[in-house]
Amino acid sequence: MNPDAPLLSIRDLVIEIRGRRLVDVAELSVDRGQIVGLVGESGAGKSLLLSSILGLLPADATVRGSIIFDGVELRGVSERLLREVRGRRIAVVLQAARAALTPTLRAGTWIERALVLHRVPAAERRSRIAHALDAVRLDPALLRRYPHQLSGGEAQRVAIALAVALHAELLLADEATSALDVTVQAEVAELFRELRLTEGTSILIVSHDLALVAGLADRIDIIADGSIVERGGPSVLSKPQHRVTREMVAANPTLERVQGVAP
Amino acid sequence: MRRILVRRGLQSLLVALGVGLLAFLITRLLPGDAAATWAGPRASAEELARVRLQLGLDRPLPEQAFRYITDLVSGNWGISIHTRQPVLSDVAGRFMTSLELVTIALLIAALIGIPLGVLAARWKGRPPDWFAGLTSSVLASVPIFWLGLLLQLLIATELKWLPVAGRWDRTLNEVAVAATRTHMVLVDALFAGNGALFVSGLSHLVMPALVIAAYPIGLFARLTRAGLLETMGEEHVRMARATGYTERAIIWRFALRPSMGPVLSALALVFGFALGNTFLVENLFNFQGLGSYAVDSIAALDAPAIAGTTIFVALAYLAANLVVDLARPVMDPRLRDAGR
Amino acid sequence: MAAPGRALRYVAVRPGLAIGLSIVAILAMGAILAPLLAPFPGDAGNDTNLLATLQPPGGVHPLGTDLAGRDVWSRILFGVRISVGVSVVIIVAALAVGVPVGLFAGAAGGALDALLMRIVDIFLAFPSLLLALAIAATLGPSMEHAAIAIVVSWWPWYARLMRGEAAAIRGRAYVEAARLLGIAPWRVTLRHILPNAIGPVIVQSSLDLGGVILTFAALSFLGLGAQDPTPEWGLMVEQGRTLTSTQPWVALFPGAAIMVAALAFTLLGEGLRERLDPKGVARP
Numbered sequence: 027m028n029p030d031a032p033l034l035s036i037r038d039l040v041i042e043i044r045g046r047r048l049v050d051v052a053e054l055s056v057d058r059g060q061i062v063g064l065v066g067e068s069g070a071g072k073s074l075l076l077s078s079i080l081g082l083l084p085a086d087a088t089v090r091g092s093i094i095f096d097g098v099e100l101r102g103v104s105e106r107l108l109r110e111v112r113g114r115r116i117a118v119v120l121q122a123a124r125a126a127l128t129p130t131l132r133a134g135t136w137i138e139r140a141l142v143l144h145r146v147p148a149a150e151r152r153s154r155i156a157h158a159l160d161a162v163r164l165d166p167a168l169l170r171r172y173p174h175q176l177s178g179g180e181a182q183r184v185a186i187a188l189a190v191a192l193h194a195e196l197l198l199a200d201e202a203t204s205a206l207d208v209t210v211q212a213e214v215a216e217l218f219r220e221l222r223l224t225e226g227t228s229i230l231i232v233s234h235d236l237a238l239v240a241g242l243a244d245r246i247d248i249i250a251d252g253s254i255v256e257r258g259g260p261s262v263l264s265k266p267q268h269r270v271t272r273e274m275v276a277a278n279p280t281l282e283r284v285q286g287v288a289p
Numbered sequence: 290m291r292r293i294l295v296r297r298g299l300q301s302l303l304v305a306l307g308v309g310l311l312a313f314l315i316t317r318l319l320p321g322d323a324a325a326t327w328a329g330p331r332a333s334a335e336e337l338a339r340v341r342l343q344l345g346l347d348r349p350l351p352e353q354a355f356r357y358i359t360d361l362v363s364g365n366w367g368i369s370i371h372t373r374q375p376v377l378s379d380v381a382g383r384f385m386t387s388l389e390l391v392t393i394a395l396l397i398a399a400l401i402g403i404p405l406g407v408l409a410a411r412w413k414g415r416p417p418d419w420f421a422g423l424t425s426s427v428l429a430s431v432p433i434f435w436l437g438l439l440l441q442l443l444i445a446t447e448l449k450w451l452p453v454a455g456r457w458d459r460t461l462n463e464v465a466v467a468a469t470r471t472h473m474v475l476v477d478a479l480f481a482g483n484g485a486l487f488v489s490g491l492s493h494l495v496m497p498a499l500v501i502a503a504y505p506i507g508l509f510a511r512l513t514r515a516g517l518l519e520t521m522g523e524e525h526v527r528m529a530r531a532t533g534y535t536e537r538a539i540i541w542r543f544a545l546r547p548s549m550g551p552v553l554s555a556l557a558l559v560f561g562f563a564l565g566n567t568f569l570v571e572n573l574f575n576f577q578g579l580g581s582y583a584v585d586s587i588a589a590l591d592a593p594a595i596a597g598t599t600i601f602v603a604l605a606y607l608a609a610n611l612v613v614d615l616a617r618p619v620m621d622p623r624l625r626d627a628g629r
Numbered sequence: 630m631a632a633p634g635r636a637l638r639y640v641a642v643r644p645g646l647a648i649g650l651s652i653v654a655i656l657a658m659g660a661i662l663a664p665l666l667a668p669f670p671g672d673a674g675n676d677t678n679l680l681a682t683l684q685p686p687g688g689v690h691p692l693g694t695d696l697a698g699r700d701v702w703s704r705i706l707f708g709v710r711i712s713v714g715v716s717v718v719i720i721v722a723a724l725a726v727g728v729p730v731g732l733f734a735g736a737a738g739g740a741l742d743a744l745l746m747r748i749v750d751i752f753l754a755f756p757s758l759l760l761a762l763a764i765a766a767t768l769g770p771s772m773e774h775a776a777i778a779i780v781v782s783w784w785p786w787y788a789r790l791m792r793g794e795a796a797a798i799r800g801r802a803y804v805e806a807a808r809l810l811g812i813a814p815w816r817v818t819l820r821h822i823l824p825n826a827i828g829p830v831i832v833q834s835s836l837d838l839g840g841v842i843l844t845f846a847a848l849s850f851l852g853l854g855a856q857d858p859t860p861e862w863g864l865m866v867e868q869g870r871t872l873t874s875t876q877p878w879v880a881l882f883p884g885a886a887i888m889v890a891a892l893a894f895t896l897l898g899e900g901l902r903e904r905l906d907p908k909g910v911a912r913p
Contacts, residue, residue, distance in 0.1 A: 082530055082531060109535065111533075112531055112533035113531065113532035114533060117531075117532075118531040120524055120527070120528055125523065125525060126524050126525055126527075126528040127525055128529065128547070129525065129622065129623050130546045130547050130620075130622055131543075139542075143532070143534060143538075144533065172622040172623070173525075174623050300750070304747065304751050304754050305754075307747065307748070307750075307754075315767055318767050419644070422645065423645065426645065426892060426895050426896055426899065427892060429891075430839055430843070430888050430889075430891035430892035430895050431888050432846055432863070432866070432888060433847070434847060434850050434863075434866060434867075434884075435866055435880070435884030435887060435888065438870065438873050438880055438884070441873065442873050442874065446873075446874050561755075561757075562756060562758075564756050565756030565757065565758035565759040566758060568759075568762070569847060569850070569851070572851070583759070583762070584851070587762070587763075587766040595763065595766070599755070599763055602756065602759055603754040603755050606754055
């Protein structure tokens with residue numbers, strides 16, 4: 027296990043649904059402790075790509091290619107093995123924060139159950155949760171609430187807290203900030219940055235929000251029609267080469283502000 | 290929450306009042322002279338007159354109605370003509386017997402119907418789903434009295450697995466009567482510590498309960514399937530999958546409870562259905578429940594008893610609706626904070 | 630031009646609906662052709678044959694004979710008209726009462742709405758079967774009285790359903806617009822609210838047909854509905870009730886007929902519901 031090797035390495039990934047080729051990515055990797063932004067318009071295939079990493083595609087989808095996580099090939103592996111990875115090593119944060127939590131469970135119970143699922147010993151669970159709450163800056167009292175009693179930002183933090191409590195190495199954020207208020211978005215983005223530092227979590231964030239990703243990611247991959255069309259550091263947005271990138275940048279007035287900060 | 294409770298309570302009270310009036314009307318509309326029925330066929334003219342006065346039949350109708358309602362509220366539900374017992378105690382006791390039957394039936398229905406619905410949802414579009422769907426439709430179409438006869442014929446007469454009728458084995462008659470406190474054989478048997486009576490009571494309850502449970506099984510299955518399918522498409526299920534739970538755990542531990550809303554609502558409806566159909570079943574299986582009491586009362590043109598039964602059942606149905614409405618927020622936390 | 634083809638395809642992939650339709654078609658044929666199909670048409674009326682009582686199924690009596698020597702098959706055939714016919718009439722009558730009441734309450738709103746709905750609530754406080762039983766008992770045993778009893782116990786459901794739909798539609802923009810334009814309220818109600826609100830009610834009633842068939846049979850079984858010699862299925866089951874262990878055919882076949890008819894309409898109703906209003910549920 028080479029510590030310098032990418033944590034996640036996707037190669038020649040092709041996803042087809044009912045004959046239509048929706049994703050065709052030659053290469054995409056995330057290093058340890060790296061934040062990668064996958065940016066594209068709706069329907070570009072971003073969410074499908076994320077779903078495929080954990081083997082959560084719809085039944086009528088066909089997948090080809092390789093998805094290597096921490097040196098282990100995930101594609102084609104049994105459900106049982108995938109379930110070990112899900113949540114525990116690769117965690118997910120969804121767009122609809124409150125809707126992602128089970129409505130009939132208190133937030134704390136929801137987290138607890140997942141820890142039990144992944145066989146975290148009872149003695150450890152409490153300390154892990156305490157630490158996780160600290161890391162995401164979530165008031166422990168909120169754990170007694172039901173999802174509908176939490177704000178969008180709070181619910182999102184619950185999901186991230188679970189990822190931290192499980193010591194997940196890779197966080198897949200599927201439009202995790204898109205449904206939040208602007209100020210809350212900034213808070214969550216800040217949280218991601220901190221997690222990278224304190225927990226060493228790698229993050230693959232999928233979004234259509236250029237400004238957010240520009241201020242957050244180490245590397246930005248632009249995806250259009252299922253393929254990566256351009257890739258680079260945040261400067262890729264100030265000096266876009268590909269037509270698609272140029273169009274997106276042009277349509278995004280807030281970027282100018284951010285570009286001044288980016289290297 | 291409290292405000293809703295109060296409002297519902299008042300509404301129910303109003304409805305209960307209306308029910309009482311309706312029942313009163315029914316008693317006055319029944320064919321036959323109430324006084325004559327009470328006094329008997331050989332009563333003299335004097336006796337008839339006396340009885341008529343006693344029953345207050347000479348007063349104007351609105352006054353009779355008012356007296357009737359106030360009597361009801363104070364617990365005086367009259368005396369049954371055919372049993373010569375106070376109607377309220379008659380009805381209450383018989384009701385408990387029917388309630389026992391209905392409760393067992395609903396329990397069976399939930400224990401069979403809900404898993405059937407889960408099965409149908411899990412295998413949507415495949416044979417188990419077809420089977421569950423067809424079963425639901427068939428169960429909704431079976432005439433209860435016919436099903437009862439059929440089961441009696443097959444299970445009791447032919448296979449001899451279960452007793453044909455009655456509430457307990459005839460040999461336990463004395464014991465059962467002596468133990469009667471709540472008029473529920475299972476509860477009474479437990480109080481008396483009599484295992485034989487309990488088992489006998491249970492074996493006599495199975496068939497009639499199954500007959501009543503038929504339609505609810507289908508209904509619960511259908512509602513569970515629909516609710517579950519809807520829930521399975523929701524984001525939190527996707528999240529649960531991404532967290533690493535098995536499909537089975539997701540269905541039973543995460544998706545089922547949020548899907549139970551419609552089933553719970555249907556519970557009140559089904560309770561009413563079961564209560565309304567007990568008399569068909571009691572008829573067949575020789576149960577001394579509220580249903581057979583109602584039938585006997587009708588045959589005897591026993592106005593007070595008929596009215597009493599009608600009111601009691603309506604009140605029970607109202608209570609059931611109220612209970613279900615209160616239970617829904619317990620089942621689904623999203624309903625707890627009104628207007629959040 | 631495309632509609633019949635589409636309809637056919639719609640039915641073809643839904644075996645439930647297909648089965649329901651087929652049985653309904655058979656029932657319709659049975660109802661219309663009963664006098665021709667029945668080997669002993671008189672048995673459905675006043676004929677008795679005391680020389681052939683309680684014959685087991687077979688030979689000239691495909692389903693056997695009953696206590697009065699009457700051919701069970703013939704009586705079942707003629708019974709289609711009664712069971713299904715009366716049930717349809719009952720539903721139509723219940724709609725005829727319930728829909729206007731509900732429409733009125735929903736469209737008017739306010740105190741009138743509240744009053745009407747409280748009255749409806751009183752009726753709904755009774756399990757429908759029990760109410761029908763009480764009314765049928767009050768009126769005296771006969772088919773007509775049983776039908777009336779069921780109508781009285783059934784219409785509140787339609788009233789409430791209609792009221793809900795009407796109230797929802799009344800709040801819609803186009804109704805507001807119509808009212809602002811100065812169109813008379815009654816016209817708004819009839820032209821705009823009624824057509825849009827009545828859909829789910831009709832679907833529900835189709836689902837209820839099976840339930841009404843069962844209820845009517847139940848009342849007859851208890852002796853409160855059809856009387857002898859009417860070949861009503863519920864009554865026939867009752868007549869064979871004490872004979873189930875020795876001559877089961879007398880009660881079993883008519884009961885099966887009830888089930889088949891109820892099933893057909895339930896399947897039909899469910900097939901329609903799927904197309905028109907997914908939230909309806911067959912009521913007991």
